Amino acid sequence: MTATTLATEKLTGIRLPRLDSRFLGSAIKYVALPLAGILVFLLLWSVTAQRIDTSLGKFPGPAAVAEQFDALYQEHQRSREKERAFYERQEVRNAERVAKDPDYVPKIRAYTGKETFLDQIVTSLVTVMSGFLLAVAIAIPLGIAVGLSPALNSAVNPIIQVFKPVSPLAWLPLVTMVVSALYSTPDPVVAKSFLNSLITVTLCCLWPMVINTAVGVAGIDRDLVNVSKVLRLPALKHVQKIVLPAAVPMIFTGMRLSLGVAWMVLIAAEMLAQNPGLGKFVWDEFQNGSSDSLARIMAAVLVIGAIGFLLDRGMLALQKLVSWDKGISQ
């Protein structure tokens, strides 16, 4: 390795063309081909879109969607403007009241305007991450326990298998009713709708993680287990030193699967339960039935896809970072 590096330094002039061609090759592979793919897709999209007539006008093509992205951003800017004005008015009103009624303790109330598209993206991301982290906190300990004990595995397995394929839409009414029955404080810290989506997400993305963790833990190399036995490691140390490091790749595979499920579930849950977020945005636009609605929904579809992709890549990067097995990819 060192030798080649030195050689490169010496013979830069000669090596450059070869480097270039390699660079060119990777440029084609990583930039030109995907770009060509996207271009062909855009072309097909705009051609087909023109041929589909809906009762809300033509199906939106790329140009219409791009226009709506801009419109949504403008809306966001306007809303921020209104928000500023709202707080200014409020300060004036509070001050007026304090002048008249000195006992009054002024309180700044949150902006009452509608969330913009950008706000809804943030809400969705916060919800999905909270639901996912809650699921992680439950699933990994459970998965380790199940993986370590074949008896527990046999006991829990039927339950996991039954709940795993359940759609979020089936859970949602139950979750909604239970949350509104148990969570009734006059001044709630988080909104009920947030809890509803969070719990639905957790319930649906729990299972892939439990299963993968259990499989990972159960499949640890016998030799490693034997080493632990020889050293007479206490149970917790055994988990910490032997089980966890060995099971990390599988645990992370499970987490990646779960995060994908979580994102899909969240959009459906928001749509059905009218919880704030991207799902509600799509539903509201569908209900509006204006001539821009389809283009706005398409814009949301692209954003949902892009975020899903980024979440997956993020998990993959994390997985590579913590895992000793650098062979995994995609």
Add this chain to the structure above:
Amino acid sequence: MQWKKSLKQLAGALALFAGTALSTAPVAAEELGYPEKEELTFGFIKLTDMAPIAIAYEKGFFEDEGLYVTIEAQANWKVLLDGVIDGRLDGAHMLAGQPIAATMGFGTKADIITPFSMDLNGNGITVSNDIWEQMKANIPKQPDGKPVHPIKADALKPVVEKYKADGKPFNMGMVFPVSTHNYELRYWLAAGGIHPGYYAPHKGDISGQLEADALLSVTPPPQMPATLEAGTIYGYCVGEPWNQQAVFKDIGVPVVTDYEIWKDNPEKVFGITREFAEKYPNTTVRLTRALIRAAMWLDENNNANRPEAVKILSQSNYVGADYEVIANSMTGTFEYEKGDKREVPDFNVFFRYNATYPYYSDAIWYLTQMRRWGQIPEDKSDDWYKDLASKVYRPDIYEAAAKSLIAEKLAKPEQFPDFATEDGFRDPQTHFIDGIVYNGHEPNAYIEKFPIGLKSGQKL
């Protein structure tokens, strides 16, 4: 944070100035206290008659009362009502029948009251293009070739009979079992000799299709056009903009507006729980004030503000339909068959004709229709009707709000009913499509007058 500090100082100076300026004049706010609850959430369904709520927000009328209101669209009327009952919503844009039915215990039982009636008229009945073609032959024509209005259900009757003879169910959509739309559609059908079916809640039958010629079922308003297009229903009764939407999408033809079925009929109300009104009396009066001001704004100067209102409503967080679609009905015209646009200046009335005053007689009309179609399964005395109406409709709160607005010179006394003599009953009303006169003092006698419908002593 420097700017914030200087802003505070500025605000303080302003307040001091305002304080000294006000202290010389009699302050009405001393009579009406500060709101007990300042942060409120109101629900609505995407219909143009939610306008008073949107306007009160956008024009700052809520903020003028010290109320910080969040406005949220709801999926359907049931979700909305449940929201108000379980406290997720503090108040909502409701069907006039909802507070009445809830108090009576038809459906979910809860004490809901209304201090403010939101509008008059605003609904229409639309049929699919196919049904329209079949109906059209039965409708008399004007000299210019356009159909004579109002179109009666007599024209639809042969079509329904043909479907019945072929063994095909004739399905129609309305928005909720106790909605204005349900009663209006039933009224129109029955006036044309088509039986819309009975309810029998005491036997557990709440489908409302017993003995029916036309089968009515529930569809949320924004989904009406799509359901019609899918062929699941042949016609529907719904509020705007969903009738005009059918014209624009070219999937159906509005045949009649509720203005023609019953001129100036009461439509939506603003519903809150009785508990809310008792716990937060100042908030209740203040929100009523804001809504009255919004309604006044909407009808001001002969509808001069309507284009601006349409623009606000077409924002995606309110009704969200295209400007042209909403404008069609809100600005005094209504398009029936494509191209057949007619003047209906009172299609949406928000304030004129005492539209916002909660009349007992309006509540009693809904009760008579509930009895007529079996939602109230047995006979009730005239006094029972009046007692229930006075439990739900609260002109006392409206009066307090209106009087304080008059005291602050934000409204004039002649804009309201004469509170000294008003008894809460409108004069007998004559403008029904079938010519039957309604007198709110005599509900039982009124029910007797209908050829189709349950009569006294009748129980399914």
